[in-house]
Amino acid sequence: MDRYDPATALIVVDVQNDFADPAGGLSVRGGDRIIGAIEREIEAATTAGALVAYTQDWHPETTPHFARDGGIWPVHCVAGTWGAEFYPALTVAGPVVRKGVGGEDGYSGFTVREPVGGETRSTGLETLLRERGVRRVVLVGLATDYCVKATALDA
Numbered sequence: 173m174d175r176y177d178p179a180t181a182l183i184v185v186d187v188q189n190d191f192a193d194p195a196g197g198l199s200v201r202g203g204d205r206i207i208g209a210i211e212r213e214i215e216a217a218t219t220a221g222a223l224v225a226y227t228q229d230w231h232p233e234t235t236p237h238f239a240r241d242g243g244i245w246p247v248h249c250v251a252g253t254w255g256a257e258f259y260p261a262l263t264v265a266g267p268v269v270r271k272g273v274g275g276e277d278g279y280s281g282f283t284v285r286e287p288v289g290g291e292t293r294s295t296g297l298e299t300l301l302r303e304r305g306v307r308r309v310v311l312v313g314l315a316t317d318y319c320v321k322a323t324a325l326d327a
Contacts, residue, residue, distance in 0.1 A: 176222040178221045178222060180306065180307070181306040182217035184313060186229050186249075186314065187313060187314060188256060189258075190256065197248035197249070198246055200314040213312050214265075215263075225269065228268050230271065230273050232251060232275050267300055269281055278295070281295060281326070282295060
């Protein structure tokens, strides 16, 4: 079976400056060195007619997600900042699903969780995939222990 076809989607998880660039606020060690491999996956998926969708961490300036506001994470991917932008060497040519927009915890590309109360809600990614007839997903990204893993489990 080929890796990609129109019923398969490639989900590119949070390949943003704060994770991929060594100077980023929550830099993943060696993250900038795997961009070439991610680009090859994007090219293969696009060539096969598969959907390529992207998730983007997109936090407000103040959120219980950040350590300074009571959470566990350093400040990262604040909406509209350099850190929240996609890594410059990444091709972004598909729908983008933002997570953490309202201050909620956004590990998965599919759902976000309110830090107070714990309610979850959809990011819209599942709806997008269903509307496109996607039955299988391939995931790539940097934070495999958090965001990529959570997205894979929810897929």
